[in-house]
Amino acid sequence: MIYALCIVLFLLGLYGVLVKKNLIKIIISLAMMNNAINLFFILLAYRKNGVVPILSFLQPNANLYETAVDPLPQALVLTSVVIGLGVTALMVALAIRLYYVYGTFDITKMRKLRG
Amino acid sequence: MGLLPLFVAIPLFSALLLGFIEHKKGIMHTLVMLTTSALVILAFATPLQRGFYFVGGHHPFVGITLMLDPLNRLLLIVVQILVFVASWYSIGYMEQYTAKSRYFSFVFLMLAGMNGIVITADFFNLYVYMEIATIASYALVAYGGKAHELEASFKYLVLGSISSLFILLGIALIYSQTAALNMMVVAQRLDVTNPITWLIITVFAAGFGLKSALFPFHSWLPDAHSSAPAPVSAILSGVLIKVVGIYVLLRFFYNIIGVDQAPLTLIAWLGALSSLVGVLLAMGQHDFKRLLACHSVSQVGYIFIGIGLGTPLGLIGALLHIVNHSAFKSLLFLSAGSVEYATGERNFHSMGGLAKVMPWTNAASFIGFTSIGGVPPLNGFWSKLILIIACVSSGQWILGLIIVVVAIMTLTLFPKIQKYVFLGDLPSKFRNVKESPWSMILPMLVLCFFCIVLGALVVVPVLRETYFLPAVQALLSGKWLGVFQNAP
Structure with a gap:
């Protein structure tokens, strides 16, 4: 169920990208899509009443493997967040330059390229 | 390793x-x-x-x-x-x-x-x-x-x-x-x-x-x-x-x-559609580089047709077309860039007669055009031929027909551009145009060389056995069954 909600969030972001006319709203929608997938990754790793996946020699936990949450998706999400940051920064920079050139954020007014 | x-x-x-x-x-x-x-x-x-x-x-x-x-x-x-x-x-x-x-x-x-x-x-x-x-x-x-x-x-x-x-x-x-x-x-x-x-x-x-x-x-x-x-x-x-x-x-x-025919057939048909759409889009362009870019869509379609067929011959055609397209389309983009560098112009309707002042660029783009049009014995001919044979031999007559139609449209499209850009009278505003520097011409000549010889990848047995057939074999060997040699 909760996985389906992630997909709903993803599709909402997709709707925003495809329908909205404002550059900033498009950027926000893309960030939404990205976060939906990050959330999905984190939920994959989640385990009810799970423990922190740290192997400690001071407090050995014999059944860590059975009880810990999966640490790999967390590492992946960290990478994906950083990539998302880079993409968003580039998009905002382009949006600023486009604003200087056209004086608007409305994509329907930017039509140098046709066909 | x-x-x-x-x-x-x-x-x-x-x-x-x-x-x-x-x-x-x-x-x-x-x-x-x-x-x-x-x-x-x-x-x-x-x-x-x-x-x-x-x-x-x-x-x-x-x-x-x-x-x-x-x-x-x-x-x-x-x-x-x-x-x-x-x-x-x-x-x-x-x-x-x-x-x-x-x-x-x-x-x-x-x-x-x-x-x-x-x-x-x-x-x-x-x-x-x-x-x-x-x-x-x-x-x-x-x-x-x-x-x-x-x-x-x-x-x-x-x-x-x-x-x-x-x-x-x-x-x-x-x-x-x-x-x-x-x-x-x-x-x-x-x-x-x-x-x-x-x-x-x-x-x-x-x-x-x-x-x-x-x-x-x-x-x-x-x-x-x-x-x-x-x-x-x-x-x-x-x-x-x-x-x-x-x-x-x-x-x-x-x-x-692992190969499953249903999604592959869909991909082959999408490839056929994109090859048609790409070449039709390219016909309506008057900007040199934009035309080449639209034409890339159609060539990607060819590659997808070959992939979608799923037969060894189709894969050989697709892989050869990947290699060939990267040679001739880059050559054409570089010669379009050379023309733009010399004249500052990309609309080919306002050009003409550049063959007199830019002989090397003219030669390079001529080889690119004949190669992309599929004139034997240049490389474009071989991959298109293999793709057509692959379509016919696996019973997909309509896909083969689409490839032939698109190839003919391509063949009629590019001599037209060659004529607009390089033949005819030189407009007076281009009187002082000079040929691009050698550092731009030599790379184009390297790609010309590849356009001429790449057909050898399938024709010459030694090259075929060393470079080409093992690559197709790697795909056809099907699903990977986890063999890690000397894993730590």
């Missing part, structure tokens, strides 16, 4: 170094040529057999695995040669722009990303390399900074990010199904009868289809590839769409899912 990480490390390191030598042009050019030529030599020095490299010495279930087999060896060689030629050309061409060292940094980042995609055998690593390559390409498309370039880059950026997110969703679903990211382990554990697997196939086909401009997703390609500087267009059209889109789809369908 110790060579493998160098394909990513060398360009990354050079991209960093270039930031420090912004104002020393001589050193910068030497560094660029040294890096790219070293990578070409390295690509030829890679071993022929399949092998693995385990990053950090971890077991493949835990760490990242790099892989080399005949298929990605072929692609590595193509990528290195093309980037070498394009960087050589850029040394002269990029004089019209500022911040040349930053340009080369982006090109090397893109190269590192592409090499990473080709050699990796890990899904998330693939995603990271893909983002490195495509983010660098977004920046390179906007490199001129003019209104239409920014607009094209934004469009490309939005659609590229959507496709990347689809791919990331697919990777998340794969991880949820198999608890693994290594491609070989995934290939063993993925259950094709499970409906989630079909969701993964759909999401991946949409994501990589968008990246490679397959038919319903092709709208970004003409803008992005025509707005970039000419050598970047050559890299984007020549190798980036093939490495990021087509290569990964090939691997996914043939080596990870």
Whole structure:
């Protein structure tokens, strides 16, 4: 169920990208899509009443493997967040330059390229 | 196999170094040529057999695995040669722009990303390399900074990010199904009868289809590839769409899912549609580079037809067309860039008679046009012939007919441009036009050489046995059944 909600969030972001006319709203929608997938990754790793996946020699936990949450998706999400940051920064920079050139954020007014 | 990480490390390191030598042009050019030529030599020095490299010495279930087999060896060689030629050309061409060292940094980042995609055998690593390559390409498309370039880059950026997110969703679903990211382990554990697997196939086909401009997703390609500087267009059209889109789809369908005819047939028909749409779009253009970019859509369609047939002959045609298209389309982009460099003009209706003042560019684009039109014995002829034979022999007459129709339309399209640009009377405003410098002509001649001889890849038995058939065999051997030689 909760996985389906992630997909709903993803599709909402997709709707925003495809329908909205404002550059900033498009950027926000893309960030939404990205976060939906990050959330999905984190939920994959989640385990009810799970423990922190740290192997400690001071407090050995014999059944860590059975009880810990999966640490790999967390590492992946960290990478994906950083990539998302880079993409968003580039998009905002382009949006600023486009604003200087056209004086608007409305994509329907930017039509140098046709066909 | 110790060579493998160098394909990513060398360009990354050079991209960093270039930031420090912004104002020393001589050193910068030497560094660029040294890096790219070293990578070409390295690509030829890679071993022929399949092998693995385990990053950090971890077991493949835990760490990242790099892989080399005949298929990605072929692609590595193509990528290195093309980037070498394009960087050589850029040394002269990029004089019209500022911040040349930053340009080369982006090109090397893109190269590192592409090499990473080709050699990796890990899904998330693939995603990271893909983002490195495509983010660098977004920046390179906007490199001129003019209104239409920014607009094209934004469009490309939005659609590229959507496709990347689809791919990331697919990777998340794969991880949820198999608890693994290594491609070989995934290939063993993925259950094709499970409906989630079909969701993964759909999401991946949409994501990589968008990246490679397959038919319903092709709208970004003409803008992005025509707005970039000419050598970047050559890299984007020549190798980036093939490495990021087509290569990964090939691997996914043939080596990870195992061949299944239903999605492949759909891909073949989408390929046929995009070859028709691409060539029809190209016919309506009057901008030299935009026409070439639209025509890339149709050639990608050819490659997808070959992939979708699923027969050995179809795959031979598709792989040969990947190699050939990267030779002749880059050659044409470079000669369009050379014309633009000399005249400052891209609309070919207002040109004419340039053959008198630019004889070398004229010769280069003539070879490019005849090659793309499929005139024997140039390379375009062989791949189209093989694709047509493959379609007919597997009973897909309509697909074969579409290929023939598109090939005829291409053949009528390009002599027209040759006539508009290079033949006829020289307009008075172009009286003082000079031929481009040798640093731009020599790379074009290298690509001309490849256009002439690449047919030998299938005709000459030694080359066919060494380079080509093993690559097809790597795909046809079907699902990977987890053989890690000497895993730690």
